[in-house]
Amino acid sequence: xxxxxxxxxxxxxxxxxxxxxxxxxxxxxxxxxxxxxxxxxxxxxxxxxxxxxxxxxxxxxxxxxxxxxxxxxxxxxxxxxxxxxxxxxxxxxxxxxxxxxxxxxxxxxxxxxxxxxxxxxxxxxxxxxxxxxxxxxxxxxxxxxxxxxxxxxxxxxxxxxxxxxxxxxxxxxxxxxxxxxxxxxxxxxxxxxxxxxxxxxxxxxxxxxxxxxxxxxxxxxxxxxxxxxxxxxxxxxxxxxxxxxxxxxxxxxxxxxxxxxxxxxxxxxxxxxx
Amino acid sequence: xxxxxxxxxxxxxxxxxxxxxxxxxxxxxxxxxxxxxxxxxxxxxxxxxxxxxxxxxxxxxxxxxxxxxxxxxxxxxxxxxxxxxxxxxxxxxxxxxxxxxxxxxxxxxxxxxxxxxxxxxxxxxxxxxxxxxxxxxxxxxxxxxxxxxxxxxxxxxxxxxxxxxxxxxxxxxxxxxxxxxxxxxxxxxxxxxxxxxxxxxxxxxxxxxxxxxxxxxxxxxxxxxxxxxxxxxxxxxxxxxxxxxxxxxxxxxxxxxxxxxxxxxxxxxxxxxxxxxx
Numbered sequence: 001x002x003x004x005x006x007x008x009x010x011x012x013x014x015x016x017x018x019x020x021x022x023x024x025x026x027x028x029x030x031x032x033x034x035x036x037x038x039x040x041x042x043x044x045x046x047x048x049x050x051x052x053x054x055x056x057x058x059x060x061x062x063x064x065x066x067x068x069x070x071x072x073x074x075x076x077x078x079x080x081x082x083x084x085x086x087x088x089x090x091x092x093x094x095x096x097x098x099x100x101x102x103x104x105x106x107x108x109x110x111x112x113x114x115x116x117x118x119x120x121x122x123x124x125x126x127x128x129x130x131x132x133x134x135x136x137x138x139x140x141x142x143x144x145x146x147x148x149x150x151x152x153x154x155x156x157x158x159x160x161x162x163x164x165x166x167x168x169x170x171x172x173x174x175x176x177x178x179x180x181x182x183x184x185x186x187x188x189x190x191x192x193x194x195x196x197x198x199x200x201x202x203x204x205x206x207x208x209x210x211x212x213x214x215x216x217x218x219x220x221x222x223x224x225x226x227x228x229x230x231x232x233x234x235x236x237x238x239x240x241x242x243x244x245x246x247x248x249x250x251x252x253x254x255x256x257x258x259x260x261x262x263x264x265x266x267x268x269x270x271x272x273x274x
Numbered sequence: 275x276x277x278x279x280x281x282x283x284x285x286x287x288x289x290x291x292x293x294x295x296x297x298x299x300x301x302x303x304x305x306x307x308x309x310x311x312x313x314x315x316x317x318x319x320x321x322x323x324x325x326x327x328x329x330x331x332x333x334x335x336x337x338x339x340x341x342x343x344x345x346x347x348x349x350x351x352x353x354x355x356x357x358x359x360x361x362x363x364x365x366x367x368x369x370x371x372x373x374x375x376x377x378x379x380x381x382x383x384x385x386x387x388x389x390x391x392x393x394x395x396x397x398x399x400x401x402x403x404x405x406x407x408x409x410x411x412x413x414x415x416x417x418x419x420x421x422x423x424x425x426x427x428x429x430x431x432x433x434x435x436x437x438x439x440x441x442x443x444x445x446x447x448x449x450x451x452x453x454x455x456x457x458x459x460x461x462x463x464x465x466x467x468x469x470x471x472x473x474x475x476x477x478x479x480x481x482x483x484x485x486x487x488x489x490x491x492x493x494x495x496x497x498x499x500x501x502x503x504x505x506x507x508x509x510x511x512x513x514x515x516x517x518x519x520x521x522x523x524x525x526x527x528x529x530x531x532x533x534x535x536x537x538x539x540x541x542x543x544x545x546x547x548x549x550x551x552x
Contacts, residue, residue: 019294022287034308038315045327054433101327106432107545108324108346115322115349138284177284207429208367208517208552209360215368220427220435258304260297264289 021262024178024255026134032127033256039123042116044231048100049109056228071095117201124194139178140188149173149181157182186237193233200227322346350547357551358483367491367516370425370437375499378428378436380506384470387526389505391467397511401532403453412510416496418451419443424491429552430520431541440514442495446488454484454532461487462537463513466528480524481539481548482515484532491516494527519550 025033057070067073075094079085088094096103101112131137143149152173163170173180179187203214203223217223245252255261320328321342380386397415399408421441429435454461461482470476486492495514496503503509508525515522521541531537542548 017294018291019297020289021292021297022289024287034311038319042322050433054430056433097330101324102330105324105326107541110431110547111346111350111545112322114353115346118349118352135285138282141282141284178287204433206357206360206552207427207435209357209362209365211368220429224433254301254305257308258301260292260300262297264287 019262020264021260022264023134023259024261025259026130026136027259028126028130029134029136030130030256030259032123032130035119035123035126039116039119040234042112043120044234045099045101046109046113046116047231048096049102049105050113051228052096052100052103053106056225065092067092117198120194121198124191124198127191140184140191142184142188143177143181146181146184149175150185153180153182186241190233190237193230193237197227197230200224200230203227354547354549354551357547357549361486361517361551363485363489367426370427372425372439374437375425375439376437378438378498378507381430381520382469382506382525384468384476385473386505387467387469389509391526392505392509395510395526395528397527398529399448399452399531400529401455401458403455408452412496415443415494415511419447421496422493424493424514424516426491426514426516428514428516428520428523431546431550439499440493440495441497441500442493442511442514444490445492445494445513445515446490448494448530449484449488455534457534458532459484460533460536462529462531462533463524463527464529464531465508465524465526467526478524479538479540480513480522481537481542482513482518482522483549486515486517486551489515489517517551519552521546522550 051071052069055069055071058068059070061068067076069092072092072095075096076091078094079088079091085091085094090097093103101109131140156170156173159170175181177184199213200217200223202210203217204220204227207214207220207223214220214223217226251261251263320333321339322345325338396409396411399410402408420443422444423439423441425437425439427435427437461484463480463482465478466475468476468478493514495508495512496510498504498507503512505526508527511527512525513523513527536548539548541550
């Protein structure tokens with residue numbers, strides 16, 4: 001539908017009563033996006049509880065304490081060096097007490113992990129269905145110009161705080177696409193990481209019936225290491241994701257809750273014009 | 275070619291005219307719904323999370339309910355059903371060469387039993403078609419049945435694994451020699467000599483479906499690394515079932531009984547799954 005005709009029609013009605021909007025995200029994409037918050041939180045917390053029972057990263061037991069877990073070493077180091085943690089009574093368990101459901105609850109952590117893992121797979125299918133039904137998948141595909149554009153965006157983000165401090169104008173690079181190259185790289189790779197988490201999860205959950213899957217990933221032990229490090233992709237993604245969405249303002253957040261956006265042009269251009 | 279490119283090309287968003295009040299109404303509705311969802315997620319977390327975790331978060335009140343156990347067991351049963359559907363009697367697990375063998379630790383859950391039991395050891399078979407109870411000693415077993423060697427991976431529920439070299443008789447051969455009652459679908463494999471962490475008797479009992487017991491790589495192992503089993507590894511006879519988690523691989527078996535209904539299982543009673551297929 002040519003948008004020009006509609007733009008014309010707005011000029012005939014009072015600006016106050018009517019507003020032009022675009023649909024940013026399909027209903028199923030929005031639902032699966034928010035459902036991922038409790039599901040991924042449950043997977044990470046129960047996952048680190050499961051990790052406790054047999055850590056991937058171990059060393060020879062310490063002759064005095066008997067400790068062999070690198071995560072426990074980190075907890076001991078934190079409690080010795082971070083002010084305010086000196087009185088923490090259980091320093092080897094600090095990591096597990098703060099980043100997991102807790103140590104020593106393998107049976108419960110496994111049950112929660114399976115519950116969340118099956119929910120995660122169903123939710124992933126809902127997300128893909130939403131991408132297909134809403135046509136949003138096209139905005140996620142990598143482009144030939146992405147590497148150069150990603151560098152431009154990177155330069156923009158690095159320079160932004162300094163420009164603000166110096167009260168200088170700092171222009172947002174122009175794009176005529178829904179996402180800029182960095183966003184596209186992030187929103188494309190997180191679902192890929194999700195698929196890899198599921199694949200490595202099945203490889204270590206069913207290493208006999210699905211032994212070919214573990215073999216592709218370099219064997220059972222390698223699949224465990226992959227599964228562990230994939231968890232950090234979500235955490236590395238989450239920090240800038242939260243900061244940038246909050247910095248971008250209400251319209252972006254609303255578009256993921258309600259679906260509609262009043263930013264008719266790609267957000268990057270709007271931000272530049274402001 | 276052009277058509278294909280257009281198919282993959284990002285399309286400009288369709289602009290729609292909306293009454294401002296309608297947008298506000300939709301926004302209000304969905305934000306309220308979102309808030310309700312957030313509250314529901316918090317309530318779900320309070321319902322499902324372990325008490326220790328909630329205590330650490332400052333929730334002192336006990337939130338345990340029978341519904342919680344039921345719900346989590348339900349999730350566990352779904353996973354067990356998936357495992358059972360994945361199982362195939364003809365699928366062999368990978369085998370390894372001697373150069374790939376890795377150390378296997380003694381993972382007795384409690385204390386390792388005193389070796390005194392070995393001299394008077396017998397294997398009791400119950401629930402047989404003959405209606406009799408059969409008692410076999412180790413020489414009986416090793417001389418009557420041919421021993422099979424295999425180097426397979428043992429995977430623990432905790433996450434570690436070990437490639438180990440075993441030899442033993444096939445469980446299937448024992449079932450053929452001493453047929454279970456005709457309706458039997460389950461074996462109960464017990465070790466009466468198992469101890470808890472304080473060294474007190476803590477008999478171990480484990481359910482095994484007969485389909486898995488009949489798998490060609492399910493052994494009643496008598497040898498480890500080419501030597502007769504030591505006490506650490508369940509002398510004189512242990513179960514080796516590589517298609518199951520390590521906790522199903524009962525050490526120092528004292529009795530095998532056959533049942534039509536699923537028998538009790540030591541770790542299932544402690545919150546783990548009961549099928550444990552991997």
